[in-house]
Amino acid sequence: MIVAYYSNTGESRRIAEYLGKKLGWETVDILKTHIREYDRMILVFPVYCQGIPKRVEKFLGSVKIQNLIPIATYGKMSYGDVLRQMQDKFPHKIVSAAYVPTKHTYSDEERFSEFEKLGEIIENIYGDEEIKIPRSKKSFWADMLSEERSRMGVKIIRTDRCTSCGVCTENCPENAVINGITGKNCIRCLRCVENCPGKALEYRLIYPMKKYLSKVRCSDIVIYTASGIVYKKI
Ligand SMILES: Cc1cc2nc3c(=O)[nH]c(=O)nc-3n(C[C@H](O)[C@H](O)[C@H](O)COP(=O)(O)O)c2cc1C
Numbered sequence: 001m002i003v004a005y006y007s008n009t010g011e012s013r014r015i016a017e018y019l020g021k022k023l024g025w026e027t028v029d030i031l032k033t034h035i036r037e038y039d040r041m042i043l044v045f046p047v048y049c050q051g052i053p054k055r056v057e058k059f060l061g062s063v064k065i066q067n068l069i070p071i072a073t074y075g076k077m078s079y080g081d082v083l084r085q086m087q088d089k090f091p092h093k094i095v096s097a098a099y100v101p102t103k104h105t106y107s108d109e110e111r112f113s114e115f116e117k118l119g120e121i122i123e124n125i126y127g128d129e130e131i132k133i134p135r136s137k138k139s140f141w142a143d144m145l146s147e148e149r150s151r152m153g154v155k156i157i158r159t160d161r162c163t164s165c166g167v168c169t170e171n172c173p174e175n176a177v178i179n180g181i182t183g184k185n186c187i188r189c190l191r192c193v194e195n196c197p198g199k200a201l202e203y204r205l206i207y208p209m210k211k212y213l214s215k216v217r218c219s220d221i222v223i224y225t226a227s228g229i230v231y232k233k234i
Contacts, residue, residue, distance in 0.1 A: 003027045006045040006056050008189035011102035011112055012073045016044040018115045030059045040067040047072050049146030050080025050138055055173050060090045068092040069125050075104025076216045080138040087133050096124035099222040101234050105190050117232055124225040133224050153209025154188040161200035168192035
């Protein structure tokens with residue numbers, strides 16, 4: 001039994017670590033594990049453009065998981081139809097699942113701290129019955145040039161504090177940054193900004209993106225269980 005996570009700015013990782021500690025399960029980063037078969041896994045990952053991050057898809061396509069509990073963190077905009085998409089695309093048996101609203105990567109709000117509200121997720125992780133995740137609403141625009149929208153809406157700035165230490169280059173999940181200079185594969189996950197030891201990288205939001213993010217659109221914790229759906233407000 002394991003808690004795995006994919007996390008670029010720490011929200012999903014913090015939730016994974018909380019659950020791991022609470023349950024006494026090992027917690028691993030999917031980018032660092034080489035094990036290919038799991039009996040029961042909680043997988044915490046962010047929603048990206050109302051979709052599943054490419055790295056998470058790659059991971060799910062390369063492992064065998066007997067009982068899967070996916071937990072998608074989202075930045076209070078929209079979680080689209082991510083969990084159902086995951087169920088349709090991969091063969092792993094989903095026994096419960098959840099959406100958890102967190103700090104948005106591109107906002108300065110407080111980090112997620114309402115860990116006690118995750119109790120109902122914990123209560124539902126030992127099931128063996130496959131649940132059917134119902135379709136949820138996904139915006140018409142979600143799949144259209146989604147990565148381009150992030151690229152155009154968020155600018156990463158290399159300040160003169162950069163010493164070309166290479167930490168961003170080593171950590172980038174997309175191999176898209178060299179000493180603070182981002183290339184065309186950059187998905188604007190801000191892992192480089194978050195991990196820069198000298199705080200030498202900054203980001204700026206371009207107007208339409210700033211306006212889009214100015215209003216919280218949804219802040220429900222949604223938990224799918226064998227006996228139904230539970231909604232909780234944050
Ligand atoms: C490229 C990108 C796309 C995102 N798309 C969405 C989205 O469609 N809806 C949403 O509510 N939050 C969205 N977010 C916010 C993240 O899902 C949220 O902040 C998440 O908790 C970040 O997880 P992490 O800190 O573990 O990387 C997006 C963030 C990034 C970087």
